[in-house]
Amino acid sequence: MQSSTRKERTQFRQRQILDAAVAAFAEKGFYKTRVSEIARRAGVADGTIYLYFKSKDDILISLFEVRMEEVLQVIHEALLDCTDAEQRIHEFFRLYMSIIDRDPALAEVITIELRQSDKFIREYENPKFKELLRYLASIIGDGQREGIFRSEIDPRLTARAIFGALDEVTLAGLFAKRPLESSRMARSLSELFVQGLR
Amino acid sequence: MQSSTRKERTQFRQRQILDAAVAAFAEKGFYKTRVSEIARRAGVADGTIYLYFKSKDDILISLFEVRMEEVLQVIHEALLDCTDAEQRIHEFFRLYMSIIDRDPALAEVITIELRQSDKFIREYENPKFKELLRYLASIIGDGQREGIFRSEIDPRLTARAIFGALDEVTLAGLFAKRPLESSRMARSLSELFVQGLR
Amino acid sequence: MQSSTRKERTQFRQRQILDAAVAAFAEKGFYKTRVSEIARRAGVADGTIYLYFKSKDDILISLFEVRMEEVLQVIHEALLDCTDAEQRIHEFFRLYMSIIDRDPALAEVITIELRQSDKFIREYENPKFKELLRYLASIIGDGQREGIFRSEIDPRLTARAIFGALDEVTLAGLFAKRPLESSRMARSLSELFVQGLR
């Protein structure tokens, strides 16, 4: 089993570093986290980081992509069982908030730290985020074709609004003292949007 | 006649520096803007900045407070004429987006730069933002009392969702190539929420 | 009585500032004391300081000169009554240490702060200090002429040694926890030197 291929070992190291990074970022924030701190947590030398990532910004970007990929996967699979767009909206809210709820460090990365990397905001194309938005928009489009959502609604604009709402509510949850009943909140919000979309 | 001269001059200087700062932040971002650049734009010496603000972070915080105060004022006044909560929601969206639309630099500061100051996110209480949220929540509460919004809705949670939606849509607008028809978008979004709230 | 001459008012202000300075220096040290702090303690504006002193260094130098002048005066007068050089040495030690003992802030200024001003050490001629040394040397010279001190002793070298001993012992006293019995110590030290000089 040790006879791992080069690619496997590379992926293992990358994952090792990203896990160290997400923990570090969640604790101190992107700007205040030192590359050497990530290296320490990952159990590698400072220079080793640069064998797997081009820069500190690149770590954040990769982190987002890998994690968002997973989020997308989970949501995508779960929504296969849904019979209509309305149900898919409800499920989307429920899943997104439960994922964030179980992994607060990830929440930090998505809601806050992502906006702290200049490269991320100003230069990075952010394909995974676009995919998330596209997916949300497609659900709304489906609902319109199913005749349950109003046809004059702009799916892409609304997808953005939905993500913004989720993100902001999640961010608020991060700083809330007591654990928020995320599933009840998720339902409450999805009701609001579903109702609004009808 | 000398009365309030000192205070006036102080306020003038502060405004002068904040105006320089908002322009600089919008152009290069908070982290990449040098204090000396703000000083240059304001036409004062570097050290003078520190007679009016404690730190670079403090400039950002003050900037937010002063500008948000103005936004709140404008919205508050305009909404006095509204007959019911539903109209107030529509007006709120319309005004917020039109203000942002006319002052993209302000948009930058609110949507992006604010999240780039560690102090802002992790330490600052952000009273003006809280006021905005409280105000939104009060509109929803009014609507519930008026019997036009569902009573099981949580006004504070929904206020946050609304701000998140507005903020995200605004952020998207910043990077959009062609000028967005903000008033149409505002109406579209407020319809969504009003419908959802009913 | 208010009809003070210009010179009197000037001297009053200077004294006022020097008193503020000695207190501030003793508390925070020369380098860490801000000119504005001295102004605050003296109850004048920052700029006013510069009407009476050329620079921060100049305050320290003037402080030393004025205070050392007083010390010299006191010692000089007291030693007029002494019958021989030996007695004068004893009296010198006793007086110097008692003066320092009663005014620890002055001690700080003489023993420590004086060495912290570059100008003081490297450029300033320090006439009052020279006078103190000359005076000490003259006592030793007198003793030699009186036939009670060895003639092969170099009065100027020994004067310096005596001041160094006094200064170091005083410095140690500043950081000592319990009040040192300065008069006993003074006698003990003067015995040492008198015996050594014989």
Add this chain to the structure above:
Amino acid sequence: MQSSTRKERTQFRQRQILDAAVAAFAEKGFYKTRVSEIARRAGVADGTIYLYFKSKDDILISLFEVRMEEVLQVIHEALLDCTDAEQRIHEFFRLYMSIIDRDPALAEVITIELRQSDKFIREYENPKFKELLRYLASIIGDGQREGIFRSEIDPRLTARAIFGALDEVTLAGLFAKRPLESSRMARSLSELFVQGLR
């Protein structure tokens, strides 16, 4: 063969930096010496300094400790051959002044610069200096037990006085125009103290 290489290299670098520092401090004084100037003289980058020392203050403190350690070593060894306390006092003066005489830069550091670092005076415990004083006091104590020094003398107080005298005389020597006959002066001073101690 690799053994202790890292340690050796570290010590080499530290010595390299300290040597550069002592030269720079002697020339311009502690406060006026830039860290970048020390780096330049040591032939390393500015940042490298901070891999070996915590701060500029720390350089001064380390400098004192390393050099004082050497002084203590030399004096300690040389005094092993002395038959009695009196001889040891004479030797102590002779050696101290000859060491200082041969290395004026070291003299600067000990007599002047040390008093220019706030941390040094106000916070640093200064163990090596204490060791020097303890050693001097022990010589005096020995002399008392040998019956050649008066028993009523306080060894610690006198040790301080002796160091003060030596330090002050050394300081005077630094600013003297012509080279002082340090060995004659050392003997003259040690005679003074030995005589006084008897």
Add this chain to the structure above:
DNA sequence: GATGAATGAGAATTCATTCAT
């Protein structure tokens, strides 16, 4: 004489990144 707002030179330290081993 007095004020105090404004100046602006000045410097220690950090830390992402590199590269010789």
Add this chain to the structure above:
DNA sequence: CATGAATGAATTCTCATTCAT
């Protein structure tokens, strides 16, 4: 592949001093 010592660019903030009022 991995290391970690070395780099050096980069920037906020302080504070003695000035000078218009």
